[in-house]
Amino acid sequence: NAGVTQTPKFRVLKTGQSMTLLCAQDMNHEYMYWYRQDPGMGLRLIHYSVGEGTTAKGEVPDGYNVSRLKKQNFLLGLESAAPSQTSVYFCASRLFGTSIETQYFGPGTRLLVL
Amino acid sequence: KQEVTQIPAALSVPEGENLVLNCSFTDSAIYNLQWFRQDPGKGLTSLLLIQSSQREQTSGRLNASLDKSSGRSTLYIAASQPGDSATYLCAPHRAAGNKLTFGGGTRVLVKP
Numbered sequence: 001n002a003g004v005t006q007t008p009k010f011r012v013l014k015t016g017q018s019m020t021l022l023c024a025q026d027m028n029h030e031y032m033y034w035y036r037q038d039p040g041m042g043l044r045l046i047h048y049s050v051g052e053g054t055t056a057k058g059e060v061p062d063g064y065n066v067s068r069l070k071k072q073n074f075l076l077g078l079e080s081a082a083p084s085q086t087s088v089y090f091c092a093s094r095l096f097g098t099s100i101e102t103q104y105f106g107p108g109t110r111l112l113v114l
Numbered sequence: 115k116q117e118v119t120q121i122p123a124a125l126s127v128p129e130g131e132n133l134v135l136n137c138s139f140t141d142s143a144i145y146n147l148q149w150f151r152q153d154p155g156k157g158l159t160s161l162l163l164i165q166s167s168q169r170e171q172t173s174g175r176l177n178a179s180l181d182k183s184s185g186r187s188t189l190y191i192a193a194s195q196p197g198d199s200a201t202y203l204c205a206p207h208r209a210a211g212n213k214l215t216f217g218g219g220t221r222v223l224v225k226p
Binding site: 004033035040041042043044045048058090092098100101102103104105106107108 | 118145146148150155156157158159160163165203205213214216217218219
Protein backbone atom coordinates (compact mmCIF):
# COMPACT_ATOMS: atom_id res chain seq x y z
CA ASN A 1 0.00 0.00 0.00
CA ALA A 2 1.95 3.03 -1.29
CA GLY A 3 -0.63 5.66 -0.26
CA VAL A 4 -0.34 8.82 -2.36
CA THR A 5 2.53 9.05 -4.84
CA GLN A 6 3.58 11.93 -7.08
CA THR A 7 5.60 12.00 -10.28
CA PRO A 8 8.04 13.64 -10.90
CA LYS A 9 9.76 14.67 -7.66
CA PHE A 10 11.54 17.63 -9.21
CA ARG A 11 11.38 19.42 -12.55
CA VAL A 12 12.88 22.50 -14.17
CA LEU A 13 10.93 24.17 -16.96
CA LYS A 14 11.52 27.15 -19.19
CA THR A 15 8.83 29.80 -19.47
CA GLY A 16 6.21 28.72 -21.97
CA GLN A 17 6.87 24.99 -21.72
CA SER A 18 4.16 22.58 -20.72
CA MET A 19 4.14 19.63 -18.36
CA THR A 20 1.86 17.27 -16.49
CA LEU A 21 2.16 16.26 -12.86
CA LEU A 22 0.79 12.85 -11.95
CA CYS A 23 -0.80 11.90 -8.66
CA ALA A 24 -1.76 8.33 -7.90
CA GLN A 25 -3.46 6.81 -4.86
CA ASP A 26 -4.12 3.16 -4.08
CA MET A 27 -6.60 3.64 -1.23
CA ASN A 28 -9.74 3.74 -3.39
CA HIS A 29 -10.39 7.32 -2.32
CA GLU A 30 -13.10 9.32 -4.03
CA TYR A 31 -11.78 12.83 -3.33
CA MET A 32 -8.46 14.09 -4.67
CA TYR A 33 -6.82 17.53 -4.44
CA TRP A 34 -3.97 19.56 -5.85
CA TYR A 35 -2.33 22.24 -3.71
CA ARG A 36 0.62 24.54 -4.13
CA GLN A 37 2.81 25.63 -1.26
CA ASP A 38 4.75 28.88 -1.37
CA PRO A 39 6.83 30.48 1.39
CA GLY A 40 4.65 32.56 3.69
CA MET A 41 1.46 31.56 1.83
CA GLY A 42 0.66 28.18 3.31
CA LEU A 43 -1.04 25.57 1.11
CA ARG A 44 -3.54 26.85 -1.41
CA LEU A 45 -6.01 24.67 -3.26
CA ILE A 46 -5.66 24.67 -7.05
CA HIS A 47 -8.25 22.12 -8.23
CA TYR A 48 -10.02 19.15 -6.74
CA SER A 49 -12.15 16.18 -7.72
CA VAL A 50 -14.98 14.47 -5.85
CA GLY A 51 -14.96 11.39 -8.04
CA GLU A 52 -13.87 9.85 -11.32
CA GLY A 53 -14.68 12.12 -14.24
CA THR A 54 -15.31 15.21 -12.07
CA THR A 55 -13.15 18.26 -11.43
CA ALA A 56 -13.71 21.62 -9.77
CA LYS A 57 -11.79 24.85 -9.26
CA GLY A 58 -10.14 25.69 -6.00
CA GLU A 59 -8.70 28.92 -4.71
CA VAL A 60 -5.96 29.49 -7.34
CA PRO A 61 -6.94 27.63 -10.55
CA ASP A 62 -5.66 30.06 -13.20
CA GLY A 63 -2.94 28.63 -15.44
CA TYR A 64 -3.68 25.02 -14.49
CA ASN A 65 -5.91 22.27 -15.83
CA VAL A 66 -6.75 18.90 -14.34
CA SER A 67 -8.22 15.58 -15.35
CA ARG A 68 -9.54 12.57 -13.43
CA LEU A 69 -10.09 9.90 -16.06
CA LYS A 70 -9.37 7.08 -13.61
CA LYS A 71 -10.37 7.02 -9.97
CA GLN A 72 -6.83 6.41 -8.75
CA ASN A 73 -5.15 9.15 -10.82
CA PHE A 74 -5.41 12.93 -10.76
CA LEU A 75 -3.35 14.87 -13.30
CA LEU A 76 -2.33 18.52 -13.05
CA GLY A 77 -1.33 20.24 -16.27
CA LEU A 78 0.52 23.45 -16.95
CA GLU A 79 -0.06 24.45 -20.56
CA SER A 80 2.36 27.40 -20.66
CA ALA A 81 4.52 27.60 -17.56
CA ALA A 82 5.29 30.96 -15.98
CA PRO A 83 7.88 31.87 -13.30
CA SER A 84 4.97 32.58 -10.91
CA GLN A 85 4.20 28.85 -11.01
CA THR A 86 7.50 28.01 -9.34
CA SER A 87 6.32 26.21 -6.24
CA VAL A 88 6.01 22.91 -4.44
CA TYR A 89 2.92 21.01 -5.54
CA PHE A 90 1.17 18.56 -3.25
CA CYS A 91 -1.51 16.06 -4.09
CA ALA A 92 -3.88 14.73 -1.45
CA SER A 93 -6.78 12.33 -1.20
CA ARG A 94 -9.54 11.33 1.20
CA LEU A 95 -12.13 8.60 1.12
CA PHE A 96 -15.19 10.84 0.99
CA GLY A 97 -15.92 14.23 2.51
CA THR A 98 -17.23 13.20 5.91
CA SER A 99 -16.19 14.79 9.18
CA ILE A 100 -14.22 11.82 10.48
CA GLU A 101 -11.80 11.34 7.61
CA THR A 102 -8.15 12.19 7.45
CA GLN A 103 -6.68 13.72 4.32
CA TYR A 104 -3.54 11.98 3.05
CA PHE A 105 -0.76 13.82 1.26
CA GLY A 106 1.85 12.85 -1.29
CA PRO A 107 5.54 13.78 -0.91
CA GLY A 108 5.36 16.76 -3.25
CA THR A 109 6.77 17.88 -6.60
CA ARG A 110 9.22 20.77 -6.70
CA LEU A 111 8.81 22.83 -9.86
CA LEU A 112 11.17 25.57 -10.94
CA VAL A 113 10.16 27.73 -13.91
CA LEU A 114 12.96 29.81 -15.38
CA LYS B 115 -13.96 32.92 2.90
CA GLN B 116 -12.09 31.06 5.62
CA GLU B 117 -8.99 32.81 6.98
CA VAL B 118 -6.63 30.75 9.16
CA THR B 119 -3.90 32.28 11.30
CA GLN B 120 -1.22 30.44 13.24
CA ILE B 121 0.72 32.09 16.02
CA PRO B 122 3.62 32.11 16.57
CA ALA B 123 5.15 31.71 13.12
CA ALA B 124 8.27 30.21 14.67
CA LEU B 125 9.19 28.81 18.05
CA SER B 126 12.47 27.64 19.56
CA VAL B 127 12.53 25.79 22.89
CA PRO B 128 14.94 23.63 24.85
CA GLU B 129 14.25 19.92 24.98
CA GLY B 130 11.73 18.94 27.65
CA GLU B 131 9.63 22.08 27.52
CA ASN B 132 5.95 21.89 26.63
CA LEU B 133 4.91 23.42 23.31
CA VAL B 134 1.73 25.43 22.74
CA LEU B 135 0.76 26.17 19.15
CA ASN B 136 -2.23 28.35 18.37
CA CYS B 137 -4.60 28.38 15.41
CA SER B 138 -7.49 30.76 14.79
CA PHE B 139 -10.07 30.67 11.99
CA THR B 140 -12.82 33.04 10.91
CA ASP B 141 -15.61 30.69 9.78
CA SER B 142 -16.86 28.50 12.61
CA ALA B 143 -19.08 26.38 10.31
CA ILE B 144 -16.62 23.52 10.10
CA TYR B 145 -16.85 19.71 9.98
CA ASN B 146 -13.56 19.17 11.72
CA LEU B 147 -10.06 20.55 12.17
CA GLN B 148 -6.85 18.71 11.41
CA TRP B 149 -3.34 19.29 12.67
CA PHE B 150 -0.53 18.26 10.35
CA ARG B 151 3.21 17.95 10.70
CA GLN B 152 5.56 18.78 7.81
CA ASP B 153 9.25 17.95 7.86
CA PRO B 154 11.59 19.94 5.57
CA GLY B 155 11.24 18.85 1.95
CA LYS B 156 8.49 16.37 2.80
CA GLY B 157 4.74 16.07 2.54
CA LEU B 158 2.21 16.55 5.30
CA THR B 159 1.44 13.92 7.91
CA SER B 160 -1.84 14.06 9.80
CA LEU B 161 -1.39 14.22 13.58
CA LEU B 162 -4.87 14.72 14.97
CA LEU B 163 -8.38 15.26 13.68
CA ILE B 164 -10.96 16.88 15.95
CA GLN B 165 -14.57 16.67 14.88
CA SER B 166 -16.70 19.78 15.28
CA SER B 167 -18.66 18.10 18.09
CA GLN B 168 -15.49 17.35 20.09
CA ARG B 169 -13.63 19.62 22.49
CA GLU B 170 -10.30 17.83 22.37
CA GLN B 171 -8.37 14.91 20.95
CA THR B 172 -5.29 13.19 22.32
CA SER B 173 -2.58 11.02 20.82
CA GLY B 174 0.42 10.20 22.98
CA ARG B 175 2.18 13.44 23.93
CA LEU B 176 -0.10 15.45 21.65
CA ASN B 177 -3.33 17.06 22.70
CA ALA B 178 -5.45 19.32 20.54
CA SER B 179 -8.37 21.40 21.74
CA LEU B 180 -11.11 23.01 19.70
CA ASP B 181 -13.35 25.93 20.59
CA LYS B 182 -15.49 26.19 17.49
CA SER B 183 -17.58 29.13 18.68
CA SER B 184 -14.55 31.34 19.17
CA GLY B 185 -12.72 29.97 16.13
CA ARG B 186 -9.69 28.65 18.00
CA SER B 187 -7.68 25.47 18.27
CA THR B 188 -4.55 24.77 20.27
CA LEU B 189 -2.03 21.99 19.85
CA TYR B 190 -0.10 21.01 22.98
CA ILE B 191 3.03 18.88 22.74
CA ALA B 192 4.23 17.66 26.11
CA ALA B 193 7.88 17.16 27.03
CA SER B 194 9.24 18.20 23.64
CA GLN B 195 12.04 16.26 21.95
CA PRO B 196 14.45 17.22 19.15
CA GLY B 197 12.48 14.88 16.89
CA ASP B 198 9.47 17.18 17.28
CA SER B 199 11.29 19.83 15.24
CA ALA B 200 9.09 20.44 12.18
CA THR B 201 6.44 22.80 10.85
CA TYR B 202 2.94 22.29 12.25
CA LEU B 203 -0.09 23.31 10.22
CA CYS B 204 -3.72 23.50 11.19
CA ALA B 205 -6.52 23.11 8.68
CA PRO B 206 -10.21 23.55 9.46
CA HIS B 207 -12.51 21.60 7.15
CA ARG B 208 -15.10 24.14 6.18
CA ALA B 209 -18.63 22.89 5.59
CA ALA B 210 -19.17 25.29 2.68
CA GLY B 211 -17.31 23.78 -0.27
CA ASN B 212 -16.18 20.74 1.74
CA LYS B 213 -12.50 21.74 1.67
CA LEU B 214 -9.57 22.27 4.00
CA THR B 215 -8.07 25.73 4.45
CA PHE B 216 -4.51 25.85 5.76
CA GLY B 217 -2.79 28.23 8.09
CA GLY B 218 0.74 29.42 7.38
CA GLY B 219 2.18 27.03 9.95
CA THR B 220 4.36 27.29 13.04
CA ARG B 221 7.99 26.28 12.57
CA VAL B 222 9.23 24.54 15.72
CA LEU B 223 12.85 23.93 16.72
CA VAL B 224 13.55 21.85 19.81
CA LYS B 225 17.15 22.22 20.92
CA PRO B 226 18.92 19.33 22.67
